[in-house]
Amino acid sequence: MPRPLAxxxxxxxxxxxxxxxxxxxxxxxxxxxxxxxxxxxxxxPGGPRVIGLGAIRAQFEAMFANGSIQAQPEKVRRVHTHDSAVHSVVEQVRxxxxxxxxxxHVIATNVYVKTAQGWRMVCHHASPGTPREMPEISEAPTTLH
Incomplete structure:
Protein backbone atom coordinates (compact mmCIF):
# COMPACT_ATOMS: atom_id res chain seq x y z
CA MET A 1 0.00 0.00 0.00
CA PRO A 2 1.43 3.44 -0.87
CA ARG A 3 2.44 5.64 2.03
CA PRO A 4 1.20 9.22 2.37
CA LEU A 5 2.90 12.00 0.46
CA ALA A 6 3.03 14.13 3.63
CA PRO A 45 -24.51 7.64 -0.60
CA GLY A 46 -27.09 4.99 -1.42
CA GLY A 47 -24.37 2.35 -1.86
CA PRO A 48 -23.44 -0.88 -0.13
CA ARG A 49 -21.04 -1.23 2.79
CA VAL A 50 -17.60 -1.77 1.23
CA ILE A 51 -15.11 -3.57 3.48
CA GLY A 52 -11.36 -3.93 3.04
CA LEU A 53 -8.67 -1.94 1.25
CA GLY A 54 -8.95 -3.81 -2.06
CA ALA A 55 -12.70 -3.33 -2.30
CA ILE A 56 -12.46 0.33 -1.27
CA ARG A 57 -9.74 0.95 -3.86
CA ALA A 58 -11.82 -0.70 -6.60
CA GLN A 59 -14.86 1.42 -5.68
CA PHE A 60 -12.87 4.69 -5.85
CA GLU A 61 -11.10 3.65 -9.07
CA ALA A 62 -14.52 3.13 -10.67
CA MET A 63 -15.65 6.54 -9.42
CA PHE A 64 -12.45 8.24 -10.67
CA ALA A 65 -13.02 6.70 -14.11
CA ASN A 66 -15.70 9.41 -14.45
CA GLY A 67 -13.32 12.15 -13.24
CA SER A 68 -12.33 13.59 -9.91
CA ILE A 69 -14.83 14.13 -7.12
CA GLN A 70 -15.29 17.77 -6.20
CA ALA A 71 -16.20 17.32 -2.54
CA GLN A 72 -15.40 20.02 0.00
CA PRO A 73 -15.93 19.42 3.73
CA GLU A 74 -17.79 22.12 5.62
CA LYS A 75 -19.15 22.53 9.14
CA VAL A 76 -16.83 19.93 10.64
CA ARG A 77 -17.76 18.69 14.12
CA ARG A 78 -14.95 16.85 15.92
CA VAL A 79 -14.73 14.41 18.79
CA HIS A 80 -11.12 13.52 19.57
CA THR A 81 -9.50 11.22 22.10
CA HIS A 82 -5.86 10.24 22.50
CA ASP A 83 -5.95 7.64 19.74
CA SER A 84 -9.22 8.08 17.84
CA ALA A 85 -11.28 10.82 16.25
CA VAL A 86 -14.72 11.11 14.71
CA HIS A 87 -15.52 13.96 12.32
CA SER A 88 -19.07 14.72 11.22
CA VAL A 89 -18.95 16.88 8.09
CA VAL A 90 -21.28 18.41 5.56
CA GLU A 91 -19.76 17.77 2.15
CA GLN A 92 -20.55 20.16 -0.67
CA VAL A 93 -20.26 17.96 -3.75
CA ARG A 94 -20.23 19.37 -7.29
CA HIS A 105 -24.89 18.51 0.26
CA VAL A 106 -23.95 15.16 1.75
CA ILE A 107 -23.67 14.34 5.45
CA ALA A 108 -20.58 12.22 6.13
CA THR A 109 -18.84 10.69 9.11
CA ASN A 110 -15.08 10.10 8.99
CA VAL A 111 -13.42 7.98 11.67
CA TYR A 112 -9.66 8.06 12.31
CA VAL A 113 -7.31 6.09 14.53
CA LYS A 114 -3.74 6.81 15.58
CA THR A 115 -1.41 4.10 14.26
CA ALA A 116 2.35 3.57 14.22
CA GLN A 117 2.29 5.30 10.80
CA GLY A 118 0.29 8.29 12.05
CA TRP A 119 -3.42 9.05 11.87
CA ARG A 120 -5.36 6.89 9.41
CA MET A 121 -8.96 6.65 8.26
CA VAL A 122 -10.88 3.51 9.23
CA CYS A 123 -14.37 4.56 8.13
CA HIS A 124 -15.98 6.98 5.70
CA HIS A 125 -19.79 6.85 5.73
CA ALA A 126 -21.75 9.28 3.55
CA SER A 127 -25.54 9.68 3.46
CA PRO A 128 -27.55 10.59 0.36
CA GLY A 129 -27.39 14.27 -0.41
CA THR A 130 -29.87 17.02 -1.08
CA PRO A 131 -29.66 20.06 -3.40
CA ARG A 132 -29.77 22.34 -0.35
CA GLU A 133 -27.96 22.00 2.90
CA MET A 134 -30.15 20.42 5.56
CA PRO A 135 -30.53 22.37 8.81
CA GLU A 136 -28.71 21.20 11.89
CA ILE A 137 -30.51 20.38 15.10
CA SER A 138 -28.32 21.15 18.06
CA GLU A 139 -28.61 22.04 21.69
CA ALA A 140 -26.56 24.71 23.39
CA PRO A 141 -23.38 23.41 25.04
CA THR A 142 -23.74 22.82 28.75
CA THR A 143 -20.03 22.84 29.57
CA LEU A 144 -18.25 26.13 30.16
CA HIS A 145 -14.56 26.21 29.22
Missing amino acids: PLASPDDTEAQFYEALQQGDIDKLMAVWADDDEVVCVH VMTEDGPRSA
Whole structure:
Protein backbone atom coordinates (compact mmCIF):
# COMPACT_ATOMS: atom_id res chain seq x y z
CA MET A 1 0.00 0.00 0.00
CA PRO A 2 1.43 3.44 -0.87
CA ARG A 3 2.44 5.64 2.03
CA PRO A 4 1.20 9.22 2.37
CA LEU A 5 2.90 12.00 0.46
CA ALA A 6 3.03 14.13 3.63
CA PRO A 7 3.12 13.21 7.32
CA LEU A 8 -0.33 12.66 8.76
CA ALA A 9 0.28 14.15 12.18
CA SER A 10 -3.37 14.72 13.07
CA PRO A 11 -6.88 13.65 12.08
CA ASP A 12 -7.25 17.04 10.38
CA ASP A 13 -4.15 16.33 8.23
CA THR A 14 -5.60 12.96 7.24
CA GLU A 15 -8.97 14.49 6.40
CA ALA A 16 -7.35 17.24 4.33
CA GLN A 17 -5.38 14.65 2.32
CA PHE A 18 -8.53 12.55 1.80
CA TYR A 19 -10.48 15.46 0.28
CA GLU A 20 -7.47 16.68 -1.74
CA ALA A 21 -7.12 13.20 -3.22
CA LEU A 22 -10.82 13.15 -4.14
CA GLN A 23 -10.55 16.54 -5.82
CA GLN A 24 -7.39 15.49 -7.70
CA GLY A 25 -8.67 12.02 -8.62
CA ASP A 26 -5.46 10.59 -7.11
CA ILE A 27 -6.10 6.99 -6.08
CA ASP A 28 -2.67 6.43 -4.50
CA LYS A 29 -2.91 9.58 -2.38
CA LEU A 30 -6.45 8.60 -1.39
CA MET A 31 -5.53 5.05 -0.40
CA ALA A 32 -2.56 6.32 1.63
CA VAL A 33 -4.94 7.83 4.21
CA TRP A 34 -6.56 4.48 5.00
CA ALA A 35 -5.41 2.28 7.87
CA ASP A 36 -3.77 -0.98 6.82
CA ASP A 37 -6.56 -3.10 8.28
CA ASP A 38 -8.90 -5.72 6.82
CA GLU A 39 -11.92 -4.15 8.55
CA VAL A 40 -11.80 -0.60 7.13
CA VAL A 41 -15.23 0.45 5.83
CA CYS A 42 -16.57 2.88 3.25
CA VAL A 43 -20.21 3.65 2.46
CA HIS A 44 -21.08 5.98 -0.42
CA PRO A 45 -24.51 7.64 -0.60
CA GLY A 46 -27.09 4.99 -1.42
CA GLY A 47 -24.37 2.35 -1.86
CA PRO A 48 -23.44 -0.88 -0.13
CA ARG A 49 -21.04 -1.23 2.79
CA VAL A 50 -17.60 -1.77 1.23
CA ILE A 51 -15.11 -3.57 3.48
CA GLY A 52 -11.36 -3.93 3.04
CA LEU A 53 -8.67 -1.94 1.25
CA GLY A 54 -8.95 -3.81 -2.06
CA ALA A 55 -12.70 -3.33 -2.30
CA ILE A 56 -12.46 0.33 -1.27
CA ARG A 57 -9.74 0.95 -3.86
CA ALA A 58 -11.82 -0.70 -6.60
CA GLN A 59 -14.86 1.42 -5.68
CA PHE A 60 -12.87 4.69 -5.85
CA GLU A 61 -11.10 3.65 -9.07
CA ALA A 62 -14.52 3.13 -10.67
CA MET A 63 -15.65 6.54 -9.42
CA PHE A 64 -12.45 8.24 -10.67
CA ALA A 65 -13.02 6.70 -14.11
CA ASN A 66 -15.70 9.41 -14.45
CA GLY A 67 -13.32 12.15 -13.24
CA SER A 68 -12.33 13.59 -9.91
CA ILE A 69 -14.83 14.13 -7.12
CA GLN A 70 -15.29 17.77 -6.20
CA ALA A 71 -16.20 17.32 -2.54
CA GLN A 72 -15.40 20.02 0.00
CA PRO A 73 -15.93 19.42 3.73
CA GLU A 74 -17.79 22.12 5.62
CA LYS A 75 -19.15 22.53 9.14
CA VAL A 76 -16.83 19.93 10.64
CA ARG A 77 -17.76 18.69 14.12
CA ARG A 78 -14.95 16.85 15.92
CA VAL A 79 -14.73 14.41 18.79
CA HIS A 80 -11.12 13.52 19.57
CA THR A 81 -9.50 11.22 22.10
CA HIS A 82 -5.86 10.24 22.50
CA ASP A 83 -5.95 7.64 19.74
CA SER A 84 -9.22 8.08 17.84
CA ALA A 85 -11.28 10.82 16.25
CA VAL A 86 -14.72 11.11 14.71
CA HIS A 87 -15.52 13.96 12.32
CA SER A 88 -19.07 14.72 11.22
CA VAL A 89 -18.95 16.88 8.09
CA VAL A 90 -21.28 18.41 5.56
CA GLU A 91 -19.76 17.77 2.15
CA GLN A 92 -20.55 20.16 -0.67
CA VAL A 93 -20.26 17.96 -3.75
CA ARG A 94 -20.23 19.37 -7.29
CA VAL A 95 -20.78 17.05 -10.23
CA MET A 96 -21.23 17.51 -13.97
CA THR A 97 -24.49 16.12 -15.33
CA GLU A 98 -26.07 16.09 -18.80
CA ASP A 99 -27.87 19.28 -17.74
CA GLY A 100 -24.69 21.01 -16.55
CA PRO A 101 -23.03 21.37 -13.14
CA ARG A 102 -25.05 20.42 -10.07
CA SER A 103 -24.34 20.67 -6.34
CA ALA A 104 -25.50 18.56 -3.45
CA HIS A 105 -24.89 18.51 0.26
CA VAL A 106 -23.95 15.16 1.75
CA ILE A 107 -23.67 14.34 5.45
CA ALA A 108 -20.58 12.22 6.13
CA THR A 109 -18.84 10.69 9.11
CA ASN A 110 -15.08 10.10 8.99
CA VAL A 111 -13.42 7.98 11.67
CA TYR A 112 -9.66 8.06 12.31
CA VAL A 113 -7.31 6.09 14.53
CA LYS A 114 -3.74 6.81 15.58
CA THR A 115 -1.41 4.10 14.26
CA ALA A 116 2.35 3.57 14.22
CA GLN A 117 2.29 5.30 10.80
CA GLY A 118 0.29 8.29 12.05
CA TRP A 119 -3.42 9.05 11.87
CA ARG A 120 -5.36 6.89 9.41
CA MET A 121 -8.96 6.65 8.26
CA VAL A 122 -10.88 3.51 9.23
CA CYS A 123 -14.37 4.56 8.13
CA HIS A 124 -15.98 6.98 5.70
CA HIS A 125 -19.79 6.85 5.73
CA ALA A 126 -21.75 9.28 3.55
CA SER A 127 -25.54 9.68 3.46
CA PRO A 128 -27.55 10.59 0.36
CA GLY A 129 -27.39 14.27 -0.41
CA THR A 130 -29.87 17.02 -1.08
CA PRO A 131 -29.66 20.06 -3.40
CA ARG A 132 -29.77 22.34 -0.35
CA GLU A 133 -27.96 22.00 2.90
CA MET A 134 -30.15 20.42 5.56
CA PRO A 135 -30.53 22.37 8.81
CA GLU A 136 -28.71 21.20 11.89
CA ILE A 137 -30.51 20.38 15.10
CA SER A 138 -28.32 21.15 18.06
CA GLU A 139 -28.61 22.04 21.69
CA ALA A 140 -26.56 24.71 23.39
CA PRO A 141 -23.38 23.41 25.04
CA THR A 142 -23.74 22.82 28.75
CA THR A 143 -20.03 22.84 29.57
CA LEU A 144 -18.25 26.13 30.16
CA HIS A 145 -14.56 26.21 29.22
